[in-house]
Amino acid sequence: MTTTEKLLEQFLIVSDSNLSVNDKFMFSIKETWESTILNTSCWSQLLPYLCEDERLVPFFESLSKEERKKYFKFGLHCIINFVQANFTGPALSMKADEFFKDAFFGKVDFRKQLSVNNEDINVNTKYPALLYTAKQIFKWCNIYPLLNLWWQWRTVMIHQHVLEELSQVLLSQADSLNNEISNLSLEGRLKAKFEIERAQLFNTFRTIFKSRIHLETAKSILGISYELQGKLGKRTKFQEKDLAQLMLHVTLNDDNAPTALKQEVPKNVTLEDDVRLDTIKYKEDSNAEMIIPELEQQALLASVQKMLISKPQDDLYYEEVKPFLDLLLTQNNTWTLRATILLIRCKLERNHKRTIERSLLQCEEICNCIKKETPHPLYRVNEIYATNFQPVWKTEAQLAEIMLNLGMIKASLDIYLQLQLWEEVIVCYTILQMRHKATEIIKQELEKNPTVKLWCLLGDATDDVSCYEKAWEMSKKRSSRAQRHWGQFYFSKKQYQQCIVHFEKSVSINPLQANVWLHYGFAALEIENWQAAATAYRRYTTLEPGNFEAWNNLAKAYIKLNNKRSAHQALLDAVKCNYDNWKVWDNLMVVSADIAHFSDIIRAYHRILDLKEKHLDIEVLRILVYGVCNNANDFEGHPASRLLQKTRELLGRITALFPGEGEAWELYATLAPDMHLRAQRLQRAIRGFMQSGWEKNPKNCQQVLSICHRLAELALSEEIKPTDALIHSIKLSLTSALTTIKRQNFQETLSTLLNEVESLLEKVIKKCKSANVDTKA
Known part of the structure; x- marks a missing residue:
């Protein structure tokens, strides 16, 4: 092991499930897990400087290297205890509760210090002092460049998870760190681990193209490849004949990679269904004996999470993701990896009548496991960065949502009230026909502690615009939330001109609001503001690339702006999201004809015929045939004559479907390779025109x-x-x-x-x- 690797391992960069519990540093961490953060002397030395960078930097610079290491380790204890308390569990002791409630910590409003661009951290966040302190230490207490940057990267991820909204400020910080990290030397599996963590943070920000780059690099280093294949198998208990099923085939190149050790993990709840098997039973399972190492499992999980963001959420989406989850669940997983996989499956199964009950039981199991003392938190917290594990309140909210889907309104409401998720509380009370009760609760909370969010929610509950005005003024005109709710109020009343004004202000403050861009784009389309619509849908599709309707609307806006080439590209993305919608293919075909993209005309027309059986567009066919016969240059400058045979095949298919269509036969005749065939097709064309009364x-x-x-x-x-x-x-x-x-x-x-x-x-x-x-x- 190199000096760098030893240093990184010592400071918990590469500590994984294979690390020996007898390791000196790991043992000391276990023994001093919580007591270190309750050390009054460390806090008393740090607190006077913590919120003032101009004083904190000289303080750390004045220390020796060994003293800086001591503070850096204190920062590690802060972040791992913060993650334990807010993500993986179990809860910290009552002693820690009492310690951080001391007036000693009341001098600094750590929640305010962690708010970004006037967006607060979640109200359920515990011990914010730990996260803020860790961030400051990792940023200014220099030990080793890679070590500092890696932990800064991790704290950006944690910080984003505890914020209410995606933050453009934190994304900019991530981009800046990414540039610095790219200049550092890192190799082998250590580099692969960091690439996975980098991909996961960009997954969090829904920046798919950056996530893809880091994920591909990690897979290349690890030598792992995979593909979905069709294999014979049984899906149901009463199925007698093996039918084609999707299976994930994984290839591993690194036989010397360490494998994950078996440890206590959340229980995989069995599917108790009368018909469906728990997992597909393949006739031949090529993965049956496969042992996938821990890092490779993380790479597969990151791929799944990227798919969840980038793919349209249809039936095929579930079928593509499930083989990944099924394979990963056959492996020895770490606690965090197993919990993440099971939570993803819960989300996928919550809307299916045959699986929703398993989804409920599984989510309850994970919520209970978070509260357990075993396995030791150290074996949970350090994997959170490579698995993108969600905060505990999001897991509990997920449980409440499943309950709501099952009609367990009261149980769901109790969880939402406990988590102070007021928007969901309003939904529950509305279902119970007690919306006035939601208004009362929000007013009570406002009396206790008035916030921008509560004023916005009161506006939603009462349809009172003045509440949004108060929220906006309270934020000193800097809250994207206030403008979002204000705009949504007008949007729901179809007052599109008014809502656009507020949506524009909201996204100018925080451009990472996908739903605001979506509603902004729709409103702009309705009032025929094509440029605004194009901008809005373009920004939305970068955040949510799996919505085919958004791509289609983007294309519409481009067409109205006479930007046919951009419209063509948007429609190509639309058909990727919804391959079975003939109307989108028709739009693509027409736009392809407008820009002379002859190959896409042929591809789109064939796909329409696959979906619709019969479809005739003579104008498009005329453009295609004219281009091919006159050897015109296509969209990319290539001669169209190269598509002659494919054009003949298309016209042959069309004339078979429309044997009495004279114009189709006339065009088909133009493509004939010899005089005899051309004459015969022209005769068919005459017969086609000579219908009754022609x-x-x-x-x-x-x-x-x-x-x-x-x-x-x-x-x-x-x-x-x-x-x-x-x-x-x-x-x-x-x-x-x-x-x-x-x-x-x-x-x-x-x-x-x-x-x-x-x-x-x-x-x-x-x-x-x-x-x-x-x-x-």
């Missing part, structure tokens, strides 16, 4: 005459011999068409074309007769 429409007559003109020219070409049966068939087609048209009164409007076709018919007749003369001779 001759009464001058436009139809003109189209038939035009095809007759082309057909006659083909018959007179050298490739078609006088003895060919085809020329006689053409003669009959021309004669029949001309005879019918002459009976109408369109001769004046069609006289020129009619005369030309008659002249050509005479030549065709002469050519036919020449065959008879040659035969007699």
Whole structure:
């Protein structure tokens, strides 16, 4: 082990489930786990400087390296106790409660110090002094650059988790740290671990493209790859025949990687359903004997969490994620990894009637496990950064939501009241037809401690706009929440012009509000403010890339702005999110035609026919055929003639579906590889136009005459011999068409074309007769 690795391990960077409990430092941590943060002397030395960087920096610089290490370890104790109390459990002792309630800590408002851009930390956050102190120590008490940056990265993640809203300020801090970290040297599995943690923080901020980069780097270092495959198996208890099921196939390259040791983990609650099996029973399971090391498990989990953000939440979404969870649950997991996997499964199963009861029992099991004393908190807290484990109040709120879905309104309400989740309290009281009760409770809370959030919620409960005004003034005109609720009030009343003003102010303060961008975009579409709509939907789709309707609306705004290329790209993203919506494919096809993206016209048209069976758009087909036949340059500057065969295949499919559609046959004839085939298709086109009553429409007559003109020219070409049966068939087609048209009164409007076709018919007749003369001779 290198000096760097030893240093990082000593300061709990790489301490994992395989670390020996006899390790000297680990043993000391266990023994002094809570007592260190209750050390009055450390606090008395730090508190005078803690909130003033200009005094804190010189204080740390004046210390020796060994003294700085002592303070750094104190910072570690602060963060791990904070994580234990607010994330993994169990609760800290009563002694810790009493210690941090002492007037000694009342001199600093740590909650206010942790608020960001006027957004407070969650009301359920315990011991905020621990998080703030850790952040300050890791930032200014320099031990080793990588060590300081790594722990700063972790505290940004923890800080974001305890905030009510996503913070642009913290995202900027993460970006700045990321740039600094990129300049440092780190290799092997240690680098892979950090890459996973970096990916997880960007997952938290829903910055998918950055998360993907770090996750791919980690997988490359670890030598892990995976793909979803179709395998035969049984899903239900009464299924006799094996059917195709999705299975995750994992390939590991590093055989020397340490494997996770078995430890006490939350129970995996069995699915007690009359029909469905607990997990799919595969006929051949290639993963049956596989042992996946701990870091590789974390990489798979991070991939799942990225999928949860980036993919549309439809039935396929559940089917794609489940094989990852099923495989991970067969492994020896750490406590935090197992709990995270099970909580994800709870979310996926909470809306399915066959799995919602298991979801409830599983969530209760995890809530109970958080309260247990075993395993030791050290084996829980250090994995939180690589698993993105949520705070305990979010786990309890998840349990309340499942109860609400099951109709357990009172039980759900009790949890929401305990967690002070007033928005959810309003929902519960509304269901119970007691909305006035919600208003009373919020007013009581306002009397105790008036906050911006409570004023906003009172406005929601009473539909009183003045409450939002008070919240805005209280925040000194800096609260994104106040403007969001204010805008939502007008949005719900369809007063779109007014709501846009407030939404604009809200996102200018905090641009990481996905739902505000979504409502802002919709309102802008309604009032035909296309530029604002495009901006709003573009920002929304960066945060929520799995919403096909948003991509579709973004494309609509771009089309109205005459930005067809951007609209095309937006629609490509839309079909990724909803592959089975023919209307989105139709939009893509039309826009592709507008920008001459011929290959996407073909792809989109085939997909529409797959979904809808029948669909005819002659205008789009005409653009495609014209481009291909004239070898026009496509969207990317490539000659369209390369798509000739694919265009023929598409027209062949369309004419098979629409055998009586004259225009389709006419276009198909244009693509024919030889004269004979072209002539036959033109004859089919004439028959297509010559439907019942066709001759009464001058436009139809003109189209038939035009095809007759082309057909006659083909018959007179050298490739078609006088003895060919085809020329006689053409003669009959021309004669029949001309005879019918002459009976109408369109001769004046069609006289020129009619005369030309008659002249050509005479030549065709002469050519036919020449065959008879040659035969007699």
